[in-house]
Amino acid sequence: MNAKVLLVGSGAREHALAAALARSKSRPSIFAWMKQRNPGIAALADEVRVNDNYHDVIGFARDCEVGLAIIGPEGPLRYGLADALTMLGIPTVGPTQRLALIETEKSYARILLERYRISGNPKFMVFTTISGVRKYIEENEPVVLKPNGLTGGKGVVVQGEHFSSMTEALAICRQILIKHQAMVIEEKLQGEEFSLQCFCDGTTIIPCPPVQDHKRRLVGDHGLNTGSMGSYTSANHLLPFLKYRELQQATDIVRRTIQALQLETGEPYRGIIYGGFMLTAQGVKLIEFNARFGDPEAINVLALLRTDFLDICRRIACREKYGGLNQLDIRFRGLATVVKYVVPVNYGLPKEQWVATVSDLLQIGDLGKAALYYSSVHSDQAGLHLTKSRAVAVLGMAPELSEAEGIAERAACAIIGAVDHRSDIGTAELIARRVQHMKELRRQ
Ligand SMILES: Nc1ncnc2c1ncn2[C@@H]1O[C@H](COP(=O)(O)OP(=O)(O)O)[C@@H](O)[C@H]1O
Ligand SMILES: [Mg+2]
Known part of the structure; x- marks a missing residue:
C-alpha cells in the first residue's frame, strides 16, 4: 500500500512540498489540510480538508490513517500540532511547541546562543x-x-x-x-542577508543550498517589508557575495544551536531549521531562526532536490525506524533558481498609495519553461480571483542565473490582472549591487 502523508498548510511553500512528495518514487497519497483551498495542492492531493481550526487536523489525520505528517507553516508549530500528532503515534516533520520557541520567541534564540556561547548574536x-x-x-x-x-x-x-x-x-x-x-x-547589522534551510533528524543537519530572499515590496529594495517578494539560488550552491568559508560558519551556528536545543529541552529537533543570516564585515551574524521552510525559499531548494523527498521526511520524523539522514546521500541539482511572487497591486503598500482596481480576476498566460506555485487565490466558475495576500509564485531554473531570471520574469509578466511583481529579483544589475555592497563593507 502507498504511504499516506498528511500535509498541513495552504501556501506556495506547501504547494512546493506537495510537488516534491508527488515526485517520490514511492508515490505517496497526500492528505492536505489547509486553511484556504490551494488549487495547486488540491490537484496533487488524494483528499483535501479546508478548515481554520488546528484542532481539526488531529481528527483528519486519524480518519485518514496517515503514517507521516509534514507541517509547513509556523502557526501550527506554535499551537503544538507536532506534539499532538506525535502523541497519536504519527511521525512528524516539524518540531514540538517547546523546540519551536527558537522561532516563536525571538528572545529565546538570542538567549540560547548567549548561554551556549554560540557565535552570531548581535x-x-x-x-x-x-x-x-x-x-x-x-x-x-x-x-x-x-x-x-x-x-x-x-x-x-x-x-x-x-x-x-x-x-x-x-x-x-x-x-x-x-x-x-x-x-x-x-x-543594527550591515551586510547582505541569506537564508540557510537545513533538514534535521534530531542529530544530523543537512543544509540545502543558501538562498537570498527579497522582503521589500518594491524594485530596488524600497517600500515596506512583506512576507517576501522572491528569492534566488546560484548554480554553485553559494551566493555571489558569499564564500564557502562563510557558509560553513552559518552551518556551524545551526548545528551548534540544534545541539544546544537538545541539551536545553531533552528533545530531539525533527524538522526543518532555517537560519536567517547577515553576512557582515565582522563575519556571519544571526538575524533569526525559523522552525520551518521559508515561503518562497522552499520553492528554490525543493526544485533542486534530487534525493527522494519522502525518504528524507521519513528519516527526519523517525530515524529510529528509517535510519538517520547521515545514511542518505542528499543531492541538489547544480542549477540556478529564481522565484518571483506575483502579488495584488496594492499588496504591501501604504493605504495612501493604493490604486483603484476594477477586477480581481487573475489570468495565467503562457508560462514557458517556468513552474507555477499557487499561494493565496480562490477559484469559482468565473475563474481565479486575487485575495489580499500574495497570489502565485513562478520559478525559473537554468544553468545560469540570468537565464533562470529570464524564465521567471517572462512567466511573471504572463500573469494578467491587477497584479505586480519585482522585476529586479535575480537580475545581473541587482546582484552586482549586492556584491559591490559587500565589497565596500569588507574594505571599511
Ligand atoms: N539586527 C538586525 N540588523 C539589521 N537588520 C535586521 C536585524 N534584524 C532584523 N533585520 C531586518 O529585519 C528583517 C526581519 O527581521 P527578522 O528577525 O527576520 O524577523 P521576521 O522575519 O520575524 O519579521 C530581516 O530580514 C532584516 O532585513
Ligand atoms: Mg525573517
Missing part, C-alpha cells in the same frame, strides 16, 4: 516594560526593534529605514509591548 537586550528602553537605544543606536512573537514577517522595525527619532522609537516600543508583552532591541 548586541541585544530583552525588554518587558518601557523602563530602560530610551537609555539602551541612546547607547546602541542604530538599533532594530523586534516584537518577541510571530508577526508574519511584518513586525520588525529598523532605525534609519522605518523610524528615525527617539519619540517614534518609544511610541513603537510601547505599541509592541502592549501587543507582545516582550521585545528584543538589538544592534
Whole structure:
C-alpha cells in the first residue's frame, strides 16, 4: 500500500512540498489540510480538508490513517500540532511547541546562543516594560526593534529605514509591548542577508543550498517589508557575495544551536531549521531562526532536490525506524533558481498609495519553461480571483542565473490582472549591487 502523508498548510511553500512528495518514487497519497483551498495542492492531493481550526487536523489525520505528517507553516508549530500528532503515534516533520520557541520567541534564540556561547548574536537586550528602553537605544543606536512573537514577517522595525527619532522609537516600543508583552532591541547589522534551510533528524543537519530572499515590496529594495517578494539560488550552491568559508560558519551556528536545543529541552529537533543570516564585515551574524521552510525559499531548494523527498521526511520524523539522514546521500541539482511572487497591486503598500482596481480576476498566460506555485487565490466558475495576500509564485531554473531570471520574469509578466511583481529579483544589475555592497563593507 502507498504511504499516506498528511500535509498541513495552504501556501506556495506547501504547494512546493506537495510537488516534491508527488515526485517520490514511492508515490505517496497526500492528505492536505489547509486553511484556504490551494488549487495547486488540491490537484496533487488524494483528499483535501479546508478548515481554520488546528484542532481539526488531529481528527483528519486519524480518519485518514496517515503514517507521516509534514507541517509547513509556523502557526501550527506554535499551537503544538507536532506534539499532538506525535502523541497519536504519527511521525512528524516539524518540531514540538517547546523546540519551536527558537522561532516563536525571538528572545529565546538570542538567549540560547548567549548561554551556549554560540557565535552570531548581535548586541541585544530583552525588554518587558518601557523602563530602560530610551537609555539602551541612546547607547546602541542604530538599533532594530523586534516584537518577541510571530508577526508574519511584518513586525520588525529598523532605525534609519522605518523610524528615525527617539519619540517614534518609544511610541513603537510601547505599541509592541502592549501587543507582545516582550521585545528584543538589538544592534543594527550591515551586510547582505541569506537564508540557510537545513533538514534535521534530531542529530544530523543537512543544509540545502543558501538562498537570498527579497522582503521589500518594491524594485530596488524600497517600500515596506512583506512576507517576501522572491528569492534566488546560484548554480554553485553559494551566493555571489558569499564564500564557502562563510557558509560553513552559518552551518556551524545551526548545528551548534540544534545541539544546544537538545541539551536545553531533552528533545530531539525533527524538522526543518532555517537560519536567517547577515553576512557582515565582522563575519556571519544571526538575524533569526525559523522552525520551518521559508515561503518562497522552499520553492528554490525543493526544485533542486534530487534525493527522494519522502525518504528524507521519513528519516527526519523517525530515524529510529528509517535510519538517520547521515545514511542518505542528499543531492541538489547544480542549477540556478529564481522565484518571483506575483502579488495584488496594492499588496504591501501604504493605504495612501493604493490604486483603484476594477477586477480581481487573475489570468495565467503562457508560462514557458517556468513552474507555477499557487499561494493565496480562490477559484469559482468565473475563474481565479486575487485575495489580499500574495497570489502565485513562478520559478525559473537554468544553468545560469540570468537565464533562470529570464524564465521567471517572462512567466511573471504572463500573469494578467491587477497584479505586480519585482522585476529586479535575480537580475545581473541587482546582484552586482549586492556584491559591490559587500565589497565596500569588507574594505571599511
Ligand atoms: N539586527 C538586525 N540588523 C539589521 N537588520 C535586521 C536585524 N534584524 C532584523 N533585520 C531586518 O529585519 C528583517 C526581519 O527581521 P527578522 O528577525 O527576520 O524577523 P521576521 O522575519 O520575524 O519579521 C530581516 O530580514 C532584516 O532585513
Ligand atoms: Mg525573517
